[in-house]
Amino acid sequence: MPEQPFFLPKDRKPMDAIDQQIIEMLRRDARAPLKVIAAAVGLARSSVAERIARLKAAGVIIGYRAEIAPEHAGGAGAVVLIELTSTPQPETVARIVADSAVMRCYSLAGGIDLLVEISTAHGKGLNEIRDRLCALSGVSAVRTHFILRREKG
Template structure:
């Protein structure tokens, strides 16, 4: 799907506040509410908009400590990669993960109660797994999500 300036504006507005009522979304984008509704529907159906998420205060759900765990696999194969990927997806402490290039294979964002929980989680979930060769843990002191999109509508490929 090729995004035009209006589509990009709608995506930017929803990135900043996915709970904007359609009337306000349309007003801010300078289009009719019916046009906004149809364009957002089309953006969802085409896979540009993947979902809407609530940002939750970690402490409210018992997360007192967050960390990024760099994971290096022992060897590389599709089977090993798929197995580790599935393992990460079933761990409730894993907030997000990234399969990356470079010295490490995964960056895993975890949320735990405290340092003892982090130690136990790292041992059980990473170091005791046969596919993991090395981990390195970095504590996260602060996390902020950037609501701005990285490119403008005329700079991004696929935008008209």
């Protein structure tokens, strides 16, 4: 069966291989100059700029940010595995992702419902965040794994 194209939600134009190349380049280096991206995908800078604008408008590209490793920001990090009392729990998940210490949150299949990466200025803060997560309605179990060193990413 041929692969179905991914359609951009707002304009219903299919996302093609060039869009995917652009996204991959931005994923690796969000500050890559248009000139470099254009040369890599074989388009004019203006065409790449238009594609990036379309990807932003469609909600595919939602932002650019600097990721600071906790060890360089004087902070501490942990991965928290959360089991919910039942799924889905959109209100509980919304409260989790609204916490400013939450860097990433993934919904998982299997015995663990959520994988949450948290970061704070110090280890005591990690404990406070963990306590907040444990107290949320809809959370049945929380397991915390402190990050010792970032190997990639």
